[in-house]
Amino acid sequence: MMNMTDFITQLPKAELHLHLEGSLEPALMMQLANRNGITLPYADIAAIKAAYQFSNLQDFLDIYYQGANVLQTEQDFFDLTWAYLLRCKAQGVVHTEPFFDPQTHTDRGISFKVLIKGISAALKQAETELGISSYLILSFLRHLSEEAAFETLEMAMPYRDQFIAVGLDSSEMGHPPEKFQRVFAKARAKGFKTVAHAGEEGPPAYVWSALDQLNVDRIDHGVRAYEDAELMQRLIDEQIPLTVCPLSNTRLKVFADMSDHTILKMLDQGVMVTVNSDDPAYFGGYVAENYMALYESLAMSPAQARQLAINSIKASFLPDERKLSIIQQIRNV
Numbered sequence: 001m002m003n004m005t006d007f008i009t010q011l012p013k014a015e016l017h018l019h020l021e022g023s024l025e026p027a028l029m030m031q032l033a034n035r036n037g038i039t040l041p042y043a044d045i046a047a048i049k050a051a052y053q054f055s056n057l058q059d060f061l062d063i064y065y066q067g068a069n070v071l072q073t074e075q076d077f078f079d080l081t082w083a084y085l086l087r088c089k090a091q092g093v094v095h096t097e098p099f100f101d102p103q104t105h106t107d108r109g110i111s112f113k114v115l116i117k118g119i120s121a122a123l124k125q126a127e128t129e130l131g132i133s134s135y136l137i138l139s140f141l142r143h144l145s146e147e148a149a150f151e152t153l154e155m156a157m158p159y160r161d162q163f164i165a166v167g168l169d170s171s172e173m174g175h176p177p178e179k180f181q182r183v184f185a186k187a188r189a190k191g192f193k194t195v196a197h198a199g200e201e202g203p204p205a206y207v208w209s210a211l212d213q214l215n216v217d218r219i220d221h222g223v224r225a226y227e228d229a230e231l232m233q234r235l236i237d238e239q240i241p242l243t244v245c246p247l248s249n250t251r252l253k254v255f256a257d258m259s260d261h262t263i264l265k266m267l268d269q270g271v272m273v274t275v276n277s278d279d280p281a282y283f284g285g286y287v288a289e290n291y292m293a294l295y296e297s298l299a300m301s302p303a304q305a306r307q308l309a310i311n312s313i314k315a316s317f318l319p320d321e322r323k324l325s326i327i328q329q330i331r332n333v
């Protein structure tokens, strides 16, 4: 039997919950700041890392939006995305469905075209050079208005073939899914898939409304569904995927400690849970480190790791034929 790190790396996996802006490593942040003539409030890379002190979602978001200011040109968005894709390659991620937050950039004067072109070029190059497939997800910022989300969707329509779904992220409390019911209906009518962050810090009621009012295909996070037995039964019956992010949840104190995380209990009860990294540059690990944390703190078995990898493929938006082929490869590892 090979060791767990090698086993996890060799399992073909999909990543379904990754914010590209959250993959901005301190070293690249420094490099882009220098390239763009921006003065960061940090002396060096160590100082950037030292500033990553947060213990809830809002404190994290304040730092994360600040960091994104160094992203200015198409090349910057390419470099950001490419660096993430190299991590995917090294960790056995064969398919990824990353989020980008257009409003974080358009609201500071960067054009939608600049970001979508840089991101898409890197995703396309990964397909040919790294053998990694991808579908991009356009995420609305929920602390802003539904009106602003409509404007963002409109702005994106000339590039509609470059993203597959819309999502919903940022400050959860006080911004329930139903605030975006009409813009999600419009996105669905246009043929997009939909996902939404719900039940990270917010209550199970937010997961219910993401399902019933936004009609989402997947729930991002969703860990607080564990508190609601009726909701758990629905997730199991309908096999609704949850894109869970263990290191994120412990850094943001959704769980006090990794040993308290409920993901493996949900897995064993038949919930379609998956493992993802969320904002790896901020939370201390990419997808393989998230799997390893479950092994180290929760004694995840090889069979559970394999099932989580299979779930990641099943929960993706890939065509059935490709799903079956990757799942066969997972069974052969």
Ligand code: HPA
Residues within 6 Å of the ligand: 019, 022, 057, 169, 170, 171, 172, 197, 200, 248, 278, 279
């Ligand atoms: O985990 C998250 N939750 C909400 N918004 C986010 N934006 C980046 N990461 C997150």
Ligand SMILES: [Zn+2]
Residues within 6 Å of the ligand: 017, 019, 169, 197, 220, 278
């Ligand atoms: Zn997230």
